[in-house]
Amino acid sequence: MSTFNIDDYISQLSIDCVIFGFKDKELKVLVSELTYGDNLWSLPGGYILKTESVDAAAARILKRSTGLDNIYLEQFRVFGDENRILQSKYKENIKQGLLQLNDKRFDEKTIAWMANRFVCIGYYALVDINKVNPKPGEFGASIEWRNIDDLPNLTHDHDTIVSYGLKALRQILDEKLIGFNLLPKTFTMKEVKELYEAVHDTSFPMNNFQKKILELNVLERLGKKFTGAQNRAPFLYRFKEN
Amino acid sequence: MSTFNIDDYISQLSIDCVIFGFKDKELKVLVSELTYGDNLWSLPGGYILKTESVDAAAARILKRSTGLDNIYLEQFRVFGDENRILQSKYKENIKQGLLQLNDKRFDEKTIAWMANRFVCIGYYALVDINKVNPKPGEFGASIEWRNIDDLPNLTHDHDTIVSYGLKALRQILDEKLIGFNLLPKTFTMKEVKELYEAVHDTSFPMNNFQKKILELNVLERLGKKFTGAQNRAPFLYRFKEN
DNA sequence: ACAAAAGTGTTGACTGTACACCCATGA
DNA sequence: TCATGGGTGTACAGTCAACACTTTTGT
Numbered sequence: 171m172s173t174f175n176i177d178d179y180i181s182q183l184s185i186d187c188v189i190f191g192f193k194d195k196e197l198k199v200l201v202s203e204l205t206y207g208d209n210l211w212s213l214p215g216g217y218i219l220k221t222e223s224v225d226a227a228a229a230r231i232l233k234r235s236t237g238l239d240n241i242y243l244e245q246f247r248v249f250g251d252e253n254r255i256l257q258s259k260y261k262e263n264i265k266q267g268l269l270q271l272n273d274k275r276f277d278e279k280t281i282a283w284m285a286n287r288f289v290c291i292g293y294y295a296l297v298d299i300n301k302v303n304p305k306p307g308e309f310g311a312s313i314e315w316r317n318i319d320d321l322p323n324l325t326h327d328h329d330t331i332v333s334y335g336l337k338a339l340r341q342i343l344d345e346k347l348i349g350f351n352l353l354p355k356t357f358t359m360k361e362v363k364e365l366y367e368a369v370h371d372t373s374f375p376m377n378n379f380q381k382k383i384l385e386l387n388v389l390e391r392l393g394k395k396f397t398g399a400q401n402r403a404p405f406l407y408r409f410k411e412n
Numbered sequence: 413m414s415t416f417n418i419d420d421y422i423s424q425l426s427i428d429c430v431i432f433g434f435k436d437k438e439l440k441v442l443v444s445e446l447t448y449g450d451n452l453w454s455l456p457g458g459y460i461l462k463t464e465s466v467d468a469a470a471a472r473i474l475k476r477s478t479g480l481d482n483i484y485l486e487q488f489r490v491f492g493d494e495n496r497i498l499q500s501k502y503k504e505n506i507k508q509g510l511l512q513l514n515d516k517r518f519d520e521k522t523i524a525w526m527a528n529r530f531v532c533i534g535y536y537a538l539v540d541i542n543k544v545n546p547k548p549g550e551f552g553a554s555i556e557w558r559n560i561d562d563l564p565n566l567t568h569d570h571d572t573i574v575s576y577g578l579k580a581l582r583q584i585l586d587e588k589l590i591g592f593n594l595l596p597k598t599f600t601m602k603e604v605k606e607l608y609e610a611v612h613d614t615s616f617p618m619n620n621f622q623k624k625i626l627e628l629n630v631l632e633r634l635g636k637k638f639t640g641a642q643n644r645a646p647f648l649y650r651f652k653e654n
Numbered sequence: 655a656c657a658a659a660a661g662t663g664t665t666g667a668c669t670g671t672a673c674a675c676c677c678a679t680g681a
Numbered sequence: 682t683c684a685t686g687g688g689t690g691t692a693c694a695g696t697c698a699a700c701a702c703t704t705t706t707g708t
Contacts, residue, residue: 182422182462185529220424224531226490245490248533249688250466289425289466291490378671391691394678401686402678602660613680619662620698636705644705660705669696677688 174276176283176310179217185213185228186328187243188335191237191299193351197318197368198330200235202310206267206327210260211322213331214307215290228293233315237303240294242351246338249290249327256287258326264322268309276309294335296351322387336369341371347388349411358395358404359383415572416518416550418525421459423500426530426572427470428457429485430577431478433541434594439560439610441574442477444552446567448509452502453564455551455573457532470535477555479545482536484593488580491569493531498529510551521583535578560602578611585611588631592651600637600646601625 189200201211214235218227228243255261268281276284303314316322318336321329343349349365350357363379384387390410394403431442442639443453456477460469467485474483497503500514510523520525546555559580563571591607592599605621625631632652636645 180424180529180531183425189548218492220529221494224490226494227492245492245611248466248490250460250469250533252463252465252468287422287462289422289460291492292657358687375671375673377686380688382649382670396679398680399686400680400684400687404687550676600660617698617700618660621699624697638706640707641659642657642707644661646660656708658706660703662701662703665699665702667696667698669694671692671694672683673693675688675690675693676685677686681684 174280175407178219178221180220181283181284184290185224185231186213186216186290187231187235188213188226188292188330188332189232189292190335190339191315192292192297192365192368193299193315195364196364197336198315199318199321199323200234200302200304200313201316201324202313203322204267204269204309204318205311207260207263207325209323210263210325211244211328212235212309212325214313214329215311216307221271224291228291228295229357231307232293232295234307236295236297237305238247238297238301241350243293243313244295244338244342245291245293247292248317249292250330251327252287254288254290254327255285260325261285264325265288277353289401292331296339296348297342298352298354300354311396312364334367335340347386347409350388353409356392356406356408358406360404362407416522418522419591420463421464422462426457426459426532427466427473427574428455428534429470429477429573430455430534430536430574431474432536432538432577432581432594433544433557434607434610435541435557436607437610439607440557441560441563442544442546442555443558443564443566444477444548445462445564446506446509447553448512448551449502449505449567451507451565452567453570454551454567456552456555456571458549466533467469470533470537473549474535474537474550475491477538477547478537479547480539480543483528484590485535485585486537486580487533487535488577489573493533494529496530496569497527497531497577498590499598502567503527526564531571534573534577536581538581538590540594540596542596545591554556582611589651592630598634598648598650600648602646604649608642629637 180282191198192269202214204210206211214231216231218224232241232243233239265281268276306313352365353361359380362383363374367373388410389407392408395406396403433440442542444456446452446454456473458473460466470485474485475481507523507527510518549556594607601622604625605616609615631649634648634650637648638645
């Protein structure tokens with residue numbers, strides 16, 4: 171049984187999070203397989219308590235899925251189509267699935283509440299993929315990192331939400347120095363370059379990229395990273411905290 | 413008496429519009445004085461029907477305030493603080509004002525609904541100020557164009573909403589060719605320059621500005637504009653529709 | 655002819671990129 | 682000493698802004 175009480179939440183308003191991670195030169199998104207539905211996936215999401223801010227709700231949802239606090243998190247768009255849930259081809263599936271949950275977590279009234287029209291606020295988050303310990307949410311059977319260009323079958327309009335999220339990330343990556351949130355504490359310049367390349371899906375020449383990043387004066391050069399490879403060892407960098 | 417029925421609308425979710433206009437080298441915003449409250453102003457806003465999209469609601473609100481259809485309109489941010497209405501210093505004022513409306517338009521239940529916490533979706537609109545016939549909304553005593561740097565006392569967090577709206581306008585003005593929505597059908601290059609200067613609050617050298625705009629290949633040069641002044645007559649331009 | 659403002663051309667600084675080169679590392 | 686990949690320098694092209702100049706208009 172669950173402590174979920176629809177009266178605690180704002181109705182018809184939800185949050186979905188596009189959680190970005192970066193590994194092996196690939197930009198990844200955290201997606202969760204639904205317990206009901208046949209190979210149907212979704213973004214981590216949830217509802218907003220009547221007593222909490224929308225940002226706090228997003229942070230709470232993010233913590234539930236990743237275990238992480240203090241994450242870079244930003245709203246990027248509202249998805250307000252009147253039919254985005256009501257006319258979704260997945261709606262009946264989901265309703266049936268919820269009704270058949272063997273632990274009877276939700277009563278009919280709650281399920282009707284959930285199957286109503288929802289206006290969704292899209293957030294994106296940038297996390298250090300190594301720090302994340304992904305946990306599926308209330309409706310999730312499993313949760314995985316998937317490459318942005320190899321996403322599974324997503325419910326409702328979640329594919330649209332991802333693509334708007336990526337668009338927003340691309341815009342802001344060049345304006346604000348937020349990309350480092352996707353990297354571990356220390357990293358090489360090549361990794362930074364590969365991150366920018368993954369996000370923008372293009373390639374940048376190394377020398378110019380290095381010059382440009384170093385000119386920003388936000389990186390501190392640490393020691394070298396000796397990997398045992400028979401080549402010059404790259405420098406390690408750290409993001410200056412202020 | 414009004415036909416407003418709270419059951420028709422999504423609760424705790426509202427829209428406020430920053431409607432931009434341009435005249436006399438000044439960027440202006442449409443604001444409405446509240447019938448209740450003492451010299452208290454607000455942005456045109458409203459609620460979302462359960463049966464309409466959020467975008468459609470914004471367009472409806474815009475039409476009510478300006479009389480215009482088919483206006484450039486874009487969401488830019490959600491204002492989701494849990495206290496933005498509840499803790500507003502204007503809240504009690506407004507509640508009392510609504511109760512005392514002599515036509516008893518709203519019953520107590522409706523007023524309680526309105527005085528609840530609301531998550532607000534901010535939209536900005538760009539209009540040709542000459543085409544607008546401003547009309548105050550349900551709660552408006554009057555409605556006026558005011559310079560962006562000379563706004564009256566705005567209710568709740570509407571000043572914050574305006575400043576985020578302006579920030580969003582500045583960003584998009586350079587990315588997309590939307591500025592011409594603020595100008596009449598035909599205009600001189602100087603007017604375009606003055607518009608960009610008003611939005612960005614800086615000055616641009618004329619020759620470079622002209623070159624850059626013309627290179628975009630989106631303007632059609634028409635005849636000249638003879639004003640009777642003893643100087644060379646400027647060209648008139650029109651925005652190419654495609 | 656003159657004042658006022660429109661519109662254009664030239665120059666020099668700056669930025670971004672392609673290419674070539676040198677350097678450290680371990681076998 | 683050699684292959685490998687990290688890191689840097691230079692030169693060229695394109696962009697942007699300041700300044701000076703010419704053109705048009707009505708008195």
